[in-house]
Amino acid sequence: MPMFTATLGSFSGISFHSQLSTPDSSIPSSISFPIIVRQFNFSKYAHKLTAKMPWYHTTRVFVSGNTEVENSENGTIVDPDGTRQAQKSADWKAAKAYQESGFIYDGRIEGFNVGGLLVRFHSLVGFLPFSQLSPSHSCKEPLKTIKGIAQGLVGSLISVKVIQADEDRRKLIFSEREAAWSKFSEQVKVGDVFEGRVGYAEDYGAFVHLCFPDGLHHLTGLVHIKEVSWDLVRDVRDILTEGDKVRVKVIDVDRVKKRIGLSIKQLEEDPLLETLDQVIPQDDSADPDSFSSIDNSGIEPLPGLDTILEELLEEDGIDDARISRQGFEKRVVSQDLQLWLSNAPPTNRRFTLLARAGRQVQEIHLTTSLDQEGIKGALQRVLERVP
Incomplete structure (x- = not known):
């Protein structure tokens, strides 16, 4: 037959x-x-x-x-x-080796479901959750849904890391984010400035995707609420929304936890430090008629300043706050009371604070164990309490 x-x-x-x-x-x-x-x-x-x-x-x-x-x-x-089973067992061992070594694997995308992509690993098919995709895809095609992005990726190769390989539970999980960190994190240094796109914002901060020289957004960092603006921000979502383009400065790179700290406000002038040296110079070159160094008991505090100084003394870490001298500007900037923290380095734990109203400028010495950021935080709290 x-x-x-x-x-x-x-x-x-x-x-x-x-x-x-x-x-x-x-x-x-x-x-x-x-x-x-x-x-x-x-x-x-x-x-x-x-x-x-x-x-x-x-x-x-x-x-x-x-x-x-x-x-x-x-x-x-x-x-x-038993050939087929032996092949699968060998491939599970290979997947485990990739997980332990941290090597990057280029796998072909064979399909997707509601939760992620299906990626071929030899005779096995693993899972790449959408949450583990690099931000490059959504930033490249911001108008597409995640389903549309997934459809466009089927059949292509993708660089991933194995983050879970459990043969007993038949779980093989991949991450493109982990592979992107290995490839691009060394290009990120403290002090670098990046163009970025806001991925999403929470009340405590905004996650910003960083654009690299190849034009793609490979890594994501966090702009904490205190690094969004020099002004008081109560909810980041009031300032930033998904898709906003921003410039950010790298202020921290934690290579162990794989986190990047970013700042928007540090690319702007701190209003508390602006033009202070011009208001009252910190050396002896100033016009002797522009300010006086008389005993502070003879200086009448600017309206509202005495209350602020009393409240400052209630803050932990501030031991003394007293007016040391006063001066007069050539022009009136504002009749409202304004405060600045001098960028002059402290001497014997003593910082310099300036108060201005109209043409009058008064210099205050703060004796404190706080650093510059701590003083600014104390000032913000006091100004919120004082009417």
């Missing part, structure tokens, strides 16, 4: 062939059937074949051209020599 093979189609990289026999020697030695196998359901398919072709016998499946798995009459898949 002559034997011939009928090619039925393929599914997920698996080629399907039928082993057929016929009593009629006049039938050609090779026949192809234009059938696409939609589901891995051999018993159902075998029934259809048997109904149309009584000489149908068995079905064989060839995996990756190497492993042969035979399907019996009831649709049960068997692996007589």
Whole structure:
């Protein structure tokens, strides 16, 4: 009885062939059937074949051209020599080795579901959650939904790291974000300035995707609420929204926790430090008629300043706050009381604070254990309390 093979189609990289026999020697030695196998359901398919072709016998499946798995009459898949299982076991060991070594793997995207992408790893198929995608995709096509982005990626290669390889639980998880960190984090240094795009904002800060020289956004950093603006910000979402383009300065890179700290306000002049040296110079070159260094008991505090100084003394870490001298500007800037913290370095834990109203400028010495940021925080709290 002559034997011939009928090619039925393929599914997920698996080629399907039928082993057929016929009593009629006049039938050609090779026949192809234009059938696409939609589901891995051999018993159902075998029934259809048997109904149309009584000489149908068995079905064989060839995996990756190497492993042969035979399907019996009831649709049960068997692996007589264990080759297929041995291959999968070897691939699980390879996946575990990738996880432990941190090597980057280039896998082909075979499909997607509601939660992420399906990525081929040799004979295995792993999962890449959408949350583990690099921001480069959404920034490149900001108008597309995540489903639209996923559809466009099917069939392409993607660089990922294995972050979980558990053969017992059949869990193989990938991350493109981890691979991007390995590739690009060394290009990020404290003090660098990046163009960025706001990914999303919370009340406590905004996550900004950094644009690299290749024009793609590979890494994400956090602009904490205190680094958004020199003004008081109560909710970052009042200032920044998804998609906003911003310039940011790198202020911290934690390579252990894989975090990047960013600042928007440090690319702007601190209003508390602006023009202070011009208001009252810190050396002896100033016009002696522009300010006086009399005993502070003879200086009447600017309106509202005495209350502010009393409140400052209630703050932890501030030991003394007193007016040391006063001066007069040549022009009136504002009649409102304004405060600045001098950028002059402290001497014996003593910082310089300036108060201005109209033409009058008064210099205050603060004796404190706080640093410059601590003093500014104390000032903000006091100004919120004082009407």
